[in-house]
Amino acid sequence: MKPPPFEYYDPSTVEDAVALLGRLDNAKILAGGQSLMPMLNMRFVMPDHVVDINKVADLSGIRDRGDALEIGAMTRQREIEFSELVRSKCPLITEAILQVGHRQTRNRGTIGGSLCHLDPAAELVAMAVIFDAIIIIAGPGGRREVPVGDFIVGYMTTALAPDEILVGVRFPVWKRGHGYAFIEFARRHGDFAVVSVGALLEADAQGRIARASVVIGGMDVAPRRATEVEQGLIGQTPSKDLLDRLCQSCRALEATDDIHASAAYRQRLAVALSRRALDKAISRMTRA
Amino acid sequence: MSDTQRSKRRTVSLTVNGKAYEKEVDVRLTLADFLRHELRLTGTHLGCEHGVCGACTILLDGLSARSCLTLAVQCEGREITTIEGIAPDDRTLHPLQEAFRDNHGLQCGFCTPGMLTTLLEFLRDNPSPTEEEVRIAISGNLCRCTGYQGIVNAALDAAKRMAPTAAA
Numbered sequence: 001m002k003p004p005p006f007e008y009y010d011p012s013t014v015e016d017a018v019a020l021l022g023r024l025d026n027a028k029i030l031a032g033g034q035s036l037m038p039m040l041n042m043r044f045v046m047p048d049h050v051v052d053i054n055k056v057a058d059l060s061g062i063r064d065r066g067d068a069l070e071i072g073a074m075t076r077q078r079e080i081e082f083s084e085l086v087r088s089k090c091p092l093i094t095e096a097i098l099q100v101g102h103r104q105t106r107n108r109g110t111i112g113g114s115l116c117h118l119d120p121a122a123e124l125v126a127m128a129v130i131f132d133a134i135i136i137i138a139g140p141g142g143r144r145e146v147p148v149g150d151f152i153v154g155y156m157t158t159a160l161a162p163d164e165i166l167v168g169v170r171f172p173v174w175k176r177g178h179g180y181a182f183i184e185f186a187r188r189h190g191d192f193a194v195v196s197v198g199a200l201l202e203a204d205a206q207g208r209i210a211r212a213s214v215v216i217g218g219m220d221v222a223p224r225r226a227t228e229v230e231q232g233l234i235g236q237t238p239s240k241d242l243l244d245r246l247c248q249s250c251r252a253l254e255a256t257d258d259i260h261a262s263a264a265y266r267q268r269l270a271v272a273l274s275r276r277a278l279d280k281a282i283s284r285m286t287r288a
Numbered sequence: 289m290s291d292t293q294r295s296k297r298r299t300v301s302l303t304v305n306g307k308a309y310e311k312e313v314d315v316r317l318t319l320a321d322f323l324r325h326e327l328r329l330t331g332t333h334l335g336c337e338h339g340v341c342g343a344c345t346i347l348l349d350g351l352s353a354r355s356c357l358t359l360a361v362q363c364e365g366r367e368i369t370t371i372e373g374i375a376p377d378d379r380t381l382h383p384l385q386e387a388f389r390d391n392h393g394l395q396c397g398f399c400t401p402g403m404l405t406t407l408l409e410f411l412r413d414n415p416s417p418t419e420e421e422v423r424i425a426i427s428g429n430l431c432r433c434t435g436y437q438g439i440v441n442a443a444l445d446a447a448k449r450m451a452p453t454a455a456a
Contacts (some may be wrong), residue, residue, distance in 0.1 A: 007295035008315035008361060030359075037357035038338035041318075049295075050315075054362060078351070082360035102428025104406060105339060107351040108358070189427045 003040035010052040012136045014167060022140055024049040029165060031074060031113035034105045036120060057094055059112070059167060062086060070136075070170045073112025077124075083107060090175045092130070092180035096123040099182070102190045112166045118156045119194040120256070121218035123184070125152075129223045130198045130215035131171045139164040144244040155221035166243070174211075178202045179285025181277040184217070185269050187260075193218045194261045195269035197226075199281040205288050209233040214277070216270050219255045226250055229274060238282050247275040302363045304329065304375025315361050320344045322360035323362030323370060331371035331401050335430070346370050352409040371401035374408065383449040384408060384442075393442030395433035404428050405435035407443050417448055 009024075011017040021027055027049035039045045053059065059074035062083050069089055071080065080086055080097050087094045100106055100114070100123050112122040115135065127136070128148040135151040137144050140163055151159050154201055160166060174180075184196030195218045202211035212233040217223040228249040236242055250270035255263035295339060301310040304327060304430050311364070320337075323329045323346070331439040335341035337356045346413045347369035374382045374415070384404055387393065403426060410425040422443045423436070 002321070003316040003318070003359075004316075005296075005316055008298070008359070009295060010361075033357050033359075034339060034354075034360075037318075037359075040316075041356065043339050052359075053331065102342070103410065103425060104342065104345050104354055104428050105353040105357075108353050189424065221440075 001041050001200065003037075004043055004046050006040075006047050006050045006070035008050050008052065010055045012055050012057060013201070014056055014059070014165060016081070017051055017056055017165055018138060018140055018163055020049075020051050021165070024051070025160070026239055027051050029053055031116070031117070032076065032108040032110040033113075034101065034109040035113060035117040035119070039130070050054075053165065062204055065170065066173075068170045068172050071111050072168050073115075073166050074110050075112075077106035077109045077111065078103075079102070080111060082110055086214075090131070090171055090202060092182055093171070094126050095180065096182040096196075096198060097185075097195050099123050099190075099193070099196070101186055105190075109132055111169060115151075115169060116158055116160065118152065118158055118222065119192060120155065120220065120222055121196065122223075123182070123196060123217065124192070126182075126196055126198050126215045126217040126223040129217075129225060130200055130213050133172075134170040134211075135166060135172065136168040137164050137166045143167070145170075152222045174200055175202055176286070177288070178211075179189050179283070181280035181284070183273050183277045183280070185273060195266050195273055196223075197270065197273040197277040199274070199277040199286050201278075201281045203287045206237070207287050208235055208237050210235075210288065214274060216253065216274065219270055219284035221256075221268050224253070225275060225277060226253070226270075229278075238278070243275060243278050247271050247278065250274050298361045300361050300364050300369060302366050303367045305370060305403050313360050315359065317360045318356050319346070319348075319358040319360050319363055320355035322363075323355060323368070326360075327374050328338045329370050333398055333401055335398065340391070340430070341399070342402040342406065342426075345429065347405055347409060350412075353405050369408075370407070371404060374404060382408075384411070384446040386441040387446035387449055388439070389406070391442035391445055392438040393434065394438075399429055399431040399433075403431070403439060407446065411443070411447055411450060415451060417444070419444060 028047040060072045063070045148152040179201040182198045183192035198215045200213040204210040212230040214226040232246040238270040257263040333343040335343035346355045
């Protein structure tokens, strides 16, 4: 249980880090280390080079961009957990991050690391998906911005080229008074969820749903939006019958069958958890 | 040391429990192994070595962290507190340690260093926690002896002992 031999670099600028990644074969970026280090210790990955970006300046911080929150890639999960800015503008993220690992791992783990690792059940990946976040990437040709839908390519696979670094993520802010909820089922607190559901809702002046975003994590190769639920909510005044019926549609979603749960069980969880998440989000929603 | 050499071995200078150390190490050495094998501070225990059990928890610049998931070379210029650095001196226990002793907060003692470092940070951030908050705080630390009840009692008792007195 020791990391395999590798060569270690700790550049201090994004440009140097990108240059190193372009020059070195089989390199891995080390951010907070809460996923890469276990994988190194267990020798699931055998990189020849480790590029530690902890000393790269300006990759950390939470910035208010008015209609969006921009979070630097190396921002520790702890900073997000305790950020008043995040709590007031995107309270769903505060609620979800408390389910990310434990205090000790949130002290080190970063948002960028979580997004690049792209575990199917990762809460922060679900947050990027539910908010339609924009991923900011630096490479040899400068910066580019990618919608999260294009950033996620497949199971634990991102659109990052080998010589690119995720430098930040931009979360569009929902209207004040929006409803939100994040609920997950895990065997133990802090474990990756078997299934998780996040919901964001906006009401119009009559109390009808004007905007809805629902994400389901842990089901498929990556967190997915429950589009049937979202579309069924728009323009409707939520009622028990409507919510029951819409959430039943989650039973038909693609689901993984593995050691943690069968596909059928995951689908049942998706139905139950989406129902609870919608109830909670509706109770927190105020009319426009 | 040239850049090529520095990519494989490095000199790391850091402070552990208030004492400055400088050692040349392999870059792949974890902080946990550095503390145990290089500094012979064997109070930090290694259980799972992949960030699940919490036994190796130390304080890195005052914040709890898994020492098995941090490289020693990443701690250049940083301040580490291990279980050895908690008590005020060799003859006096920290109030948190006293509370563990008095509430049967440990049996075999393997998880205890991680429990104490974790709770030290937690009680600093949250000096009068509820039982549920304590249970969440130690959810990243596995204990196979106590059933946790003694640990929870100890943490709640420690919070009382560590609270500033009215006179202070």
